[in-house]
Amino acid sequence: MPGATxxxxxxxxxxxxxxxxxxxxxxxxxxxxxxWPTVAAGxxxxxxxxxxxxxxVIACTPGAVxxxxxxxxxxxxAQGACPQLLILDHDxxxxxxxxxxxxxxxxxxxxxxxxVEPGWLCLAARGPSRYFGGDxxxxxxxxxxxxxxAGTSAGVGVADGRSASAIAARRAARHPSGxxxxxxxxxxxxxxxxxxxxxxELGEITPELxxxxxxxxxxxxxxxxxxxxxxxxxxxxxxxLHAHRLAGGSDTRQPAATDPxxxxxxxxxxxxxxxxxxxxxxVAKRLADQLVVNLxxxxxxxxxxxxxxxxxxxxxxxxxxxRDQGLSAAAMVERVRWQLEGWASRPDGLSxxxxxxxxxxxxIRSDDGVQGGLWGGRSQADHDxxxxxxxxxxxxxxxxxxxxxxxxxxxxVERYRWVPASSVDLEHPSDRLDHDDGPWPxxxxxxxxxxxxxQLVPTMxxxxxxxxxxxxxxxxxxxxxxxxxVGSMHQxxxxxxxxxxxxxxxxxxxxxxxxxxxxxxxxxxxAYLVGVEQQRWSILATYS
Amino acid sequence: xxxxxxxxxxxxxxxxxxxxxxxxPLLADAGMQRGRVVGCxxxxxxxxxxxxxxxxxxxxxxxxxxxxxxxxxxxAAELGIPLSRLVMIDAVGGPAVWAERVAAAADxxxxxxxxxxxxxxRVLRKVRTRLRARGVVLLAVGPTSAGVSCDLELxxxxxxxxxxxxxxxxLIARRVTVxxxxxxxxxxIELDLWLPAPDGRVESCARRNSQLDDSAGAxxxxxx
Numbered sequence: 001m002p003g004a005t006x007x008x009x010x011x012x013x014x015x016x017x018x019x020x021x022x023x024x025x026x027x028x029x030x031x032x033x034x035x036w037p038t039v040a041a042g043x044x045x046x047x048x049x050x051x052x053x054x055x056x057v058i059a060c061t062p063g064a065v066x067x068x069x070x071x072x073x074x075x076x077x078a079q080g081a082c083p084q085l086l087i088l089d090h091d092x093x094x095x096x097x098x099x100x101x102x103x104x105x106x107x108x109x110x111x112x113x114x115x116v117e118p119g120w121l122c123l124a125a126r127g128p129s130r131y132f133g134g135d136x137x138x139x140x141x142x143x144x145x146x147x148x149x150a151g152t153s154a155g156v157g158v159a160d161g162r163s164a165s166a167i168a169a170r171r172a173a174r175h176p177s178g179x180x181x182x183x184x185x186x187x188x189x190x191x192x193x194x195x196x197x198x199x200x201e202l203g204e205i206t207p208e209l210x211x212x213x214x215x216x217x218x219x220x221x222x223x224x225x226x227x228x229x230x231x232x233x234x235x236x237x238x239x240x241l242h243a244h245r246l247a248g249g250s251d252t253r254q255p256a257a258t259d260p261x262x263x264x265x266x267x268x269x270x271x272x273x274x275x276x277x278x279x280x281x282x283v284a285k286r287l288a289d290q291l292v293v294n295l296x297x298x299x300x301x302x303x304x305x306x307x308x309x310x311x312x313x314x315x316x317x318x319x320x321x322x323r324d325q326g327l328s329a330a331a332m333v334e335r336v337r338w339q340l341e342g343w344a345s346r347p348d349g350l351s352x353x354x355x356x357x358x359x360x361x362x363x364i365r366s367d368d369g370v371q372g373g374l375w376g377g378r379s380q381a382d383h384d385x386x387x388x389x390x391x392x393x394x395x396x397x398x399x400x401x402x403x404x405x406x407x408x409x410x411x412x413v414e415r416y417r418w419v420p421a422s423s424v425d426l427e428h429p430s431d432r433l434d435h436d437d438g439p440w441p442x443x444x445x446x447x448x449x450x451x452x453x454x455q456l457v458p459t460m461x462x463x464x465x466x467x468x469x470x471x472x473x474x475x476x477x478x479x480x481x482x483x484x485x486v487g488s489m490h491q492x493x494x495x496x497x498x499x500x501x502x503x504x505x506x507x508x509x510x511x512x513x514x515x516x517x518x519x520x521x522x523x524x525x526x527a528y529l530v531g532v533e534q535q536r537w538s539i540l541a542t543y544s
Numbered sequence: 545x546x547x548x549x550x551x552x553x554x555x556x557x558x559x560x561x562x563x564x565x566x567x568x569p570l571l572a573d574a575g576m577q578r579g580r581v582v583g584c585x586x587x588x589x590x591x592x593x594x595x596x597x598x599x600x601x602x603x604x605x606x607x608x609x610x611x612x613x614x615x616x617x618x619x620a621a622e623l624g625i626p627l628s629r630l631v632m633i634d635a636v637g638g639p640a641v642w643a644e645r646v647a648a649a650a651d652x653x654x655x656x657x658x659x660x661x662x663x664x665x666r667v668l669r670k671v672r673t674r675l676r677a678r679g680v681v682l683l684a685v686g687p688t689s690a691g692v693s694c695d696l697e698l699x700x701x702x703x704x705x706x707x708x709x710x711x712x713x714x715l716i717a718r719r720v721t722v723x724x725x726x727x728x729x730x731x732x733i734e735l736d737l738w739l740p741a742p743d744g745r746v747e748s749c750a751r752r753n754s755q756l757d758d759s760a761g762a763x764x765x766x767x768x
Contacts (some may be wrong), residue, residue, distance in 0.1 A: 087733070254574060261565050280768055319728075333709070367617070381605055381606055382654075385653055386652075387652055388648065389652070391648055391652070392648050394647065395648055396634065396648075399634075403630065404630060404635075405634070412618065414564040414619035415618050416618060429627070444714065445714060447716075447744065448616055448619040448622050448713065450594065450616045450620075451615070452615070452617075454613065477711070495708040495709060497711060497713050518713055524585050526586060526587045527708075527715055543715065543718075544587065544588060544589055544590040544591065544687070
């Protein structure tokens with residue numbers, strides 16, 4: 001049926017409230033583990049710990065919440081609130097790997113589930129609910145099961161529609177029982193009185209739009225849902241319409257979502273079973289690229305992908321992955337990698353090499369250009385570059401093709417890190433590059449040096465008597481430097497400034513650093529950033 | 545045949561990658577001619593190469609940096625390069641590996657910035673064909689020489705830093721004399737540039753001075 005008239009989905013129907021009511025949202029169960037990245041890192045809930053990305057807290061333990069740490073706050077603010085806070089780096093692969101046992105345990109109860117992201121999964125309520133004797137009984141069972149496997153308390157929410165059940169799960173997580181069941185048909189009443197900030201929490205609506213709703217006086221989800229859908233579309237665009245749909249508590253499944261015909265399937269049987277992860281991921285990358293090309297040729301994007309992997313002995317791993325914004329090729333490959341790593345890390349996991357990999361776009365919708373760039377969509381240059389990156393990664397190895405990630409720090413070498421280009425989503429660079437433009441206390445002002453060696457280059461700064469310049473513990477310079485040794489050459493110092501001392505991580509015995517920085521310009525106009533650490537001089541960077 | 549007639553029909557603008565207006569006096573065309581090798585040498589070579597590439601990357605081209613692992617990413621961002629379109633490719637292992645990586649990068653990137661290893665000239669022919677066919681600009685960076693023969697060589701000759709004193713201040717701005725010479729230039733052209741100016745941009749010294757004179761004149765006339 002869906003394949004018979006593919007163009008019919010493109011017709012824009014200004015959906016009135018009556019039309020929305022006609023579509024019955026499916027009853028869904030959401031399992032949500034609060035602060036999953038901290039759980040995956042193996043921190044106990046009582047210990048104050050937080051996971052950071054781009055210098056912002058993205059998840060923290062209940063212990064950290066009690067100490068006043070908030071999600072979204074900066075590292076400095078978080079450490080100010082709780083000085084003994086344990087700081088953890090964000091690692092999506094670790095999150096996914098650790099979540100695998102939970103997914104498996106839940107899959108034994110209800111096989112048809114989908115992972116929205118590590119720590120958050122979703123399944124249809126109908127079957128399991130009947131089997132276990134009602135929504136409440138099933139949810140109680142799920143909470144117990146997840147608590148047992150993951151060692152953390154989870155929230156289980158049951159409601160009509162994806163957004164309502166996701167909100168219910170988050171509210172349930174704060175409740176001692178961990179279960180919140182919204183009666184059938186009660187999603188609208190449940191969601192209505194909640195503040196619109198919940199839209200931001202679900203991660204599907206940008207904070208700017210939520211702020212705009214608040215400024216316009218739409219403080220409750222019910223107020224937003226009461227507006228006419230056509231008006232919302234006219235004023236706020238496609239994203240506003242999506243927010244309106246979420247606020248109504250009705251299904252967030254897009255109206256144009258269809259079950260694709262089976263010819264969308266794409267698979268690769270290996271003639272000889274393969275055991276190396278890189279090889280399988282490489283093939284998956286090719287399949288994903290092909291799939292995305294096939295779909296985008298029809299103006300579609302995949303929102304729910306089923307990844308099926310089989311071994312030579314007939315073992316099988318099947319998992320559904322959901323992403324509301326649509327899965328790009330890189331996002332698909334990431335999920336294949338998560339599934340494989342999770343499977344391989346289990347004691348009863350893979351017993352042989354992989355013989356088949358199949359990608360099934362389970363749910364697709366028309367691509368409304370959520371990820372549109374300045375000129376709407378990706379340009380030819382972006383396509384060419386993405387292809388070249390794949391080719392170079394195959395030619396030179398994944399570690400040899402890199403893109404920068406913002407880290408932040410006082411020294412030039414600390415501020416950006418290189419990561420393999422194949423491990424990031426090139427279409428969404430904001431994850432790795434966005435940061436505040438505010439000042440970084442202790443860092444040197446612009447211009448930044450253009451040559452930043454990863455290892456320190458030894459040098460010497462000499463005074464008029466030919467002695468090495470010394471910096472005292474109080475930051476006093478023994479004498480003005482007159483020459484610098486670069487390589488084996490002595491160069492006259494024409495201008496200099498410093499010392500600018502840094503003392504980093506004094507509390508840690510192995511990572512603490514104490515150094516003083518100088519800027520030096522030589523007779524040839526070359527400028528260097530030099531540092532002295534325990535009376536040893538080195539060139540930290542060059543302004544070439 | 546088809547390609548050659550196509551090339552002759554495209555306008556000079558389409559055959560060039562755009563550059564900052566400050567560089568235009570150094571170039572015979574409206575930008576960097578596609579398919580050419582541009583050398584950047586001297587004490588400010590890296591900044592010059594990044595500043596040359598930045599306008600094209602802003603308007604959508606991708607920049608591949610081959611074999612310069614110590615590139616200062618923050619400096620690239622300050623010179624205006626959007627980091628979302630910057631990719632680094634390692635090229636350890638001699639000129640053959642370098643040529644292979646540059647040629648592969650030329651297939652997908654509009655600008656390739658690299659530091660040619662010793663002996664790069666011998667393997668450059670294959671690379672050059674690829675550059676011409678794909679219309680890619682190769683920026684060869686080197687402290688003393690570009691390491692390969694260039695269609696256009698931009699040498700930073702004299703460099704003067706502003707802002708640093710004897711034990712005081714910090715680096716703020718740099719004046720650089722850039723000398724352009726090449727096959728299609730009858731005689732070398734010299735240009736004084738701020739690289740960067742105190743506000744972080746790249747500007748011609750003459751232009752900035754005239755602006756300063758104007759503002760000083762305005763102040764004087766107001767005072768008068």
